[in-house]
Amino acid sequence: MARKRLTDAAAAGMLADSALIAHGRGEAFDYLLGEATCDAARNAIRETAAILLSAEKCVISVNGNTVALAGTQLIACAAVLNCPIEVNIYYRTPERMEALLSALNNQRLEATELYPELATEIGLVPILGANPDGRIPNLEGPRANCHSDGILSANAILVPLEDGDRCEALIAMGKNVCVIDLNPLSRTARTASVTIVDELTRCVPILLDDLKHDSVSQDVGWDNDLNLQEVISVMLRVLD
């Protein structure tokens, strides 16, 4: 299912060449997780929901794989949070940006049908990325381009499938950076404020549910390294 969505997205010009390879790397780590959301990931999802709900300003940053796999559900998350979705891609071309923005606009309609109770808020979610007017400091290339009313000014950011450099640059800006990454050893996973080590299409609906219920409270003593260690223990059990 996820593979079909991605190969369709590749055919639609939404993905860079390396996107399918990156997805495959994730599949291997998911295999080590027994293709299930582990307790540690569940806790990281809860913490992420708490951070996003309590942030003065937040944003959801998406790339090609994220849009292809979970765009619709992330628009619903943005609707609950009353925050923008911002497209930010490493290999930026006008064609890819257009393909992604158009996919997100279709997904907005899909989201309205899937979550009728959120229809009004879904209609209001700003979809940014077309005309970036700011830059993330200390980061080279087009992936540093961002919107001043999106990534640049947000206190908290949810970035599924982030790259290590950008994660470090966002952390250096003092933001609360919540990432979704299946490799618990990656630089992104080790740098982020909160790392959800889980498969995207599996964890985003859980996150949406947490956001809707708004009953989660931020863990003042969140220890991301400890959480990653717990995930790695699960993987060790699969290998052992």
Next chain:
Amino acid sequence: MARKRLTDAAAAGMLADSALIAHGRGEAFDYLLGEATCDAARNAIRETAAILLSAEKCVISVNGNTVALAGTQLIACAAVLNCPIEVNIYYRTPERMEALLSALNNQRLEATELYPELATEIGLVPILGANPDGRIPNLEGPRANCHSDGILSANAILVPLEDGDRCEALIAMGKNVCVIDLNPLSRTARTASVTIVDELTRCVPILLDDLKHDSVSQDVGWDNDLNLQEVISVMLRVLD
């Protein structure tokens, strides 16, 4: 480098949609190996060389990823072994077969330049796959099609990047099946006679070297499960 070769091969129509994803899965496991040939893999390469050298008839079976990544080096292996290369792919279309056979013919020229000492033998390596006249028993679909003077009659077969069903079917035919697979837990890895858990472009040159030196002798007590356990220990150390 490997990624570039694969994305070029995808553009040339040599690969199925799922090929890049499969490569990514391999990358993740290679990451757990520290991107190095471990001692257990070194032993499996030696055992594979011994099996191929001592087999009455052997064959090297290749798919799209294998051709893209190591076609040239495998033609050199076939030259030393005086055996055919046979293209066998899961998603068989005339266009993909043609693209692969044409790539192999270019690689034959490349191999002649890289290994001038093998030039005569390289020129004689049969490249099979275009006109299969046999079938692997108990296996459905086009991947069962094979050549009677290739896979069908070989006593030993080297299959980099095999799928689980086909590996089981080849073993059921009584063949010595040597595979190259980065996932030590895969059905292929656990079913094969000998499993080299290593990255293709890293292990094939070592295999070629072993074949050329012809000084390896088959381990009568080869325990493939034990070898896989040793590989898994290396991965556990990386995660731990």
